[in-house]
Amino acid sequence: MKLIVSSPPHWNNKDSITKIHSHLIIALLPVLIYAVYTYGLHAARIISLSVVTTIASEYFIRKLFGKESTITNGSAVVIGLLFAMLLPPSVPYWLVIMGAFLCIFIGKEIFGGLGSNPLSPVLVGWAITRISWPAYYNLDLASVNYDLGYSFRYPLTLLKKGGTEFISEFKLLDFLLGKQVGGIGTVAVLLLLIGGIYLLLRGVIAWEIPVSFMVGILVVSSVFWLLNNNQYANPLFHLFTGNLMLGIFFLSTDYASSPFNRWGMIVFGFGCGFLTIIFRVWSVYPDGVFFAILIMNLFTPLLDKLKKRSKPVEFIHIESRAE
Amino acid sequence: MDSLALNIKEMGITDLPDPEEVILTLKGFDPGSDTLKFKEGSKILTGEEIFPGEHSTVTGTLKSIDSLQVAGGKRVALRIRVAEDEKFDPAIKEVPDFLEKDPLEILKQLNRCNLKFSEKLAQTKTVVISAVDTEPLATIQQQILRENKNRILEGLELIKFLTAAQKVVLAIPKNLDYLVADIIEDQADVFLVDPVYPNGLPDILMRTIYYKLGLEACAYLKVEKLFGAVIALKQGRPFVHKVVTIIGNKESKNIRIRIGTPIKNLFKDSDIHDNDKLILGGPLRGDACYSTDIPVGDTIDLVYLQDSSEVILNRNQACINCGKCVRVCPAELDVNLICRFSEFSHFEECLELDVYDCIECGLCAYHCPSGRSLVQFIRLAKSELEKIEQEEEK
Structure with a gap:
């Protein structure tokens, strides 16, 4: 009789990397459908191009590096989807391909693949293209040929230029329902929120980073708002505009580039929120969410040390033969 | 069946008839320096001391002395043919007051x-x-x-x-x-x-x-x-019986067995198939056995026969740094780091990360989405560190 022998444990909760990424794709699906519904084939073009590029580049890069293929674990698909969601509807095809390739190459594979990336791979690709070709990311220009029945001026640019007076035309409910200009997948705030809650319920992400991120946004923006409510917008305006909701649930919670002990996560999330508002108030960029996350990513190894261990307790086994 | 909840259902205890043969493994007995007072063929009484700290759990004749590879290492094993009438060691007396x-x-x-x-x-x-x-x-x-x-x-x-x-x-x-x-x-x-x-x-x-x-x-x-x-x-009865929970393919029960009963006496032959896993101890900390000829010792609370359809094979994919192991670790260790260091033979770093505080509960590997055998990496680090320590002493 042949018996199987292995080290314990002999049970597993049957989780897998593919399952985690499937949950992420399911959580993103409503947002993607909304993007295609709003921007039609432009959105479909960006999404499919981006996903195809990420999968192909991961396949060929790993082949080139002589490593086993990992495209079936779904990570390339999730990166492709997330990168596409950050782009305005009018970006040219080569920018999509360029960015998606950089996400995989510089963001992930160059460091050894999934799990070894010090920064969020999606944001690496985004940051390089955003800084290299800023004109394509100018949301006011990008959406000049659209008329979807709501204001197509970017609320955060308006806020930066003219304070709260300029944004009085916007309603928070419209933001929540996705009636604002932005990246194709960043505007549907309510759907992103639902996707995020799905991930929390499935245990894919932990509550600490999203919650402390939101708290950071609300607290810091409240301070500015209370100081001068003519110049600075109210906290809920900040929470529902720009790329924030996508950043809170999907980008700041990237496993390898965020801390995993409780206090590290809370400081990380709060830091993201704090820096986001600081960038929105004082930087040249209207929305600083992604830069905030990238900067906090760099603190992750440090924050992982924010851990206090309770030492094991010494005791004796009365029956000394027990292990 | 894979829930981590502890079972609190009442399950009565039945007695298992004595086996024909009992195997006693001697912990701490070194065949090079220690000598045994029994020879093949000697009669042994229940409760009689075989070696300091080790007592016979049956009355019978010593059939053979050989060595047996068990989870703790290689041990000297005594096979005792069980006699029909049980006699206790005369040194054991009842002390009701x-x-x-x-x-x-x-x-x-x-x-x-x-x-x-x-x-x-x-x-x-x-x-x-x-x-x-x-x-x-x-x-x-x-x-x-x-x-x-x-x-x-x-x-x-x-x-x-x-x-x-x-x-x-x-x-x-x-x-x-x-x-x-x-x-x-x-x-x-x-x-x-x-x-x-x-x-x-x-x-x-x-x-x-x-x-x-x-x-x-x-x-x-x-x-x-x-x-x-x-x-x-x-x-005035020595501690020679042990209650164990038996989890088989078809039924689970609590039975009282003689300590040292080989596992083959606990199951019917037809119950165990090729590619099943036979686990002494629980599903999270137990040791898989390579043979049914291994005795159930007095620290075993559970014998678990896992059907081949439920056996999980280690996938050992690369770590994705999800941090689930760190969050579930009851000893609050940086499991991901320890196991990566151990995987690439940086054992000194494992020591700095307090690898010895690990109690090998198995929760990290239970939750690992990459299917890594984390407990195995930790055991490897511990044993390699012990080797390094021994060499330094020399």
């Missing part, structure tokens, strides 16, 4: 009864008696408490007498508190434990109690051994 005797004398008597109680016992101030089963699926500690409550209450007296402990804590699963509803404060403090793995493991249980109640100089004992001690003193 143990409370009036000398505690040291009682300890010696317990030792003769195959209950090797620690000599440090006198220094302990708090004793924790645990009726919480250590692993999911096992139900024996609680079942012994259910069936023999009065004996256990006598045992609490015994423990107080042996240790001069100021406090005795009885730990039991939360849902079974009705069992001990009538225990008064004089007898023991009842400590309720959430019945989820790993709360029943000695290290975790003792830490929880330590941080909740702030007790000092603690000692730990399972209910089963306490019950065994009372029976040994009141009836």
Whole structure:
């Protein structure tokens, strides 16, 4: 009789990397459908191009590096989807391909693949293209040929230029329902929120980073708002505009580039929120969410040390033969 | 079946007839320097001392002396053919009035009864008696408490007498508190434990109690051994029977077996198939056996036959740094780092990360989405570090 022998444990909760990424794709699906519904084939073009590029580049890069293929674990698909969601509807095809390739190459594979990336791979690709070709990311220009029945001026640019007076035309409910200009997948705030809650319920992400991120946004923006409510917008305006909701649930919670002990996560999330508002108030960029996350990513190894261990307790086994 | 909740269902205990042959493995016996007072063919009585700390669990004839590879390493193994009529070692006497005797004398008597109680016992101030089963699926500690409550209450007296402990804590699963509803404060403090793995493991249980109640100089004992001690003193019976939960493909049951019974006597031959996994101990900490000819020792609470369809094979994909292992680790270790260092033979770094504090509960590997055999990496680091230490001593 042949018996199987292995080290314990002999049970597993049957989780897998593919399952985690499937949950992420399911959580993103409503947002993607909304993007295609709003921007039609432009959105479909960006999404499919981006996903195809990420999968192909991961396949060929790993082949080139002589490593086993990992495209079936779904990570390339999730990166492709997330990168596409950050782009305005009018970006040219080569920018999509360029960015998606950089996400995989510089963001992930160059460091050894999934799990070894010090920064969020999606944001690496985004940051390089955003800084290299800023004109394509100018949301006011990008959406000049659209008329979807709501204001197509970017609320955060308006806020930066003219304070709260300029944004009085916007309603928070419209933001929540996705009636604002932005990246194709960043505007549907309510759907992103639902996707995020799905991930929390499935245990894919932990509550600490999203919650402390939101708290950071609300607290810091409240301070500015209370100081001068003519110049600075109210906290809920900040929470529902720009790329924030996508950043809170999907980008700041990237496993390898965020801390995993409780206090590290809370400081990380709060830091993201704090820096986001600081960038929105004082930087040249209207929305600083992604830069905030990238900067906090760099603190992750440090924050992982924010851990206090309770030492094991010494005791004796009365029956000394027990292990 | 893969839930981490501890089983709290009542499951009666039945007796298993004695096997034809019992295998006793001698821990700490070095065939190079130690000599055995028995030869092949000698008669052995139940409870007779074979080697300091090791007593025979049956009456019979010594059939052969050989070595056996078990989870703890290679051991000298005695195969004893069981005789029909059982005779106890004459040194074992009943001491029904143990409370009036000398505690040291009682300890010696317990030792003769195959209950090797620690000599440090006198220094302990708090004793924790645990009726919480250590692993999911096992139900024996609680079942012994259910069936023999009065004996256990006598045992609490015994423990107080042996240790001069100021406090005795009885730990039991939360849902079974009705069992001990009538225990008064004089007898023991009842400590309720959430019945989820790993709360029943000695290290975790003792830490929880330590941080909740702030007790000092603690000692730990399972209910089963306490019950065994009372029976040994009141009836003059050595501790030679062990209750184990048997989880098979078709049925699960609690049975009382002779310590040293080979696993093949616990299952029908037709129950075990190729590519099944036979686990001594629980699903999270147990050791898989390579043969059915391995005896069930006195620390085993559960024998689990895992069907080939449920066997999980290690995938050992690269770590994705999800941090699930770090968050579930009850010892609060940086499991991901330790295992990566161990995988690439950086054992000194593992030492800096307190790898020795790992209690090998298996929760990290249970939750790992990459299917990495994390416990194996930790064991590797520990054993390699021990080798390095030994070499440095030389």
